């Protein structure tokens with residue numbers, strides 16, 4: 001029996017399983033709970049593919065003392081304790097860039113559905129309320145102020161997709177060199193200003209200690225009345241769903257477009273889920289053919305390199321400083 005094992009939290013397509021078998025037995029745990037993951041880990045495990053929402057923390061890493069890598073299929077790595085992995089010299093691989101276009105497209109879809117009120121108009125039509133068109137109007141993207149919080153890969157791509165619409169684009173990202181983005185025609189401002197100035201606000205920050213709850217009861221009301229909030233980043237960047245529901249009820253926000261929720265899946269009974277002005281999708285922005293193919297191809301290529309003793313590209317490693325340790 002082989003000694004090495006590769007454990008995947010979450011399903012893997014059969015061609016990926018087949019390719020990984022070169023390095024050991026592959027165990028897939030499609031819907032594993034934390035306790036199932038813990039039970040499966042032991043000293044045979046050399047690679048953990050962390051696709052689900054189980055937190056890969058010290059307890060998990062301790063159970064697999066021969067772990068040579070942790071691989072995330074995606075760009076968010078808030079489910080891995082990076083400091084702990086780094087302390088143990090375990091490289092954490094991810095696939096930034098593989099889903100940039102798909103998530104930016106989804107963001108634009110939510111934005112357009114929100115300002116053109118697609119769901120509202122469908123309801124009016126089903127109610128045979130033709131005259132609603134004389135009472136209600138849509139929002140123009142042309143000339144609208146769009147605020148992008150987090151001007152990284154996805155935020156910047158959203159700006160690119162917005163180009164033909166003729167919006168005024170603002171961005172808040174204190175961690176980048178703004179002078180590198182002069183050609184983007186973006187006004188870089190701080191959080192306070194972007195909130196006060198954006199009719200449409202879209203979130204593209206990672207979930208960190210700093211960004212958790214960054215949109216909260218104390219600042220959401222700074223947005224201009226009737227604003228639109230789009231979140232395809234991480235649900236917990238907004239304080240909670242009650243806040244969004246309240247902002248819709250008070251018509252402070254006209255529409256909310258979300259692909260992500262503080263808890264996933266969200267509480268099925270939450271009134272926001274049935275709010276007529278909430279446009280909601282269940283964390284599917286990256287679930288496109290091209291994005292999924294790129295994610296899996298990148299993951300496989302980098303994992304094969306790692307397990308063959310070569311270094312994966314440092315831009316696909318969250319903690320590249322540990323690469324030299326192997």
Ligand code: NAD
Pocket residue numbers: 074075076077096097099100103149150151152153154155172173174175176204205206207208210211232233234259260283284285286287
């Ligand atoms: P990225 O790292 O390229 O960009 C994130 C940007 O946020 C960086 O430029 C960073 O400087 C900035 N930032 C960090 N903290 C900030 C703060 N406090 N204020 C303002 N800006 C801040 O990441 P990306 O590829 O653009 O992805 C962004 C996020 O989108 C990911 O972290 C992930 O959570 C989310 N995402 C969601 C899906 C989905 O399926 N809905 C898919 C992919 C990514």
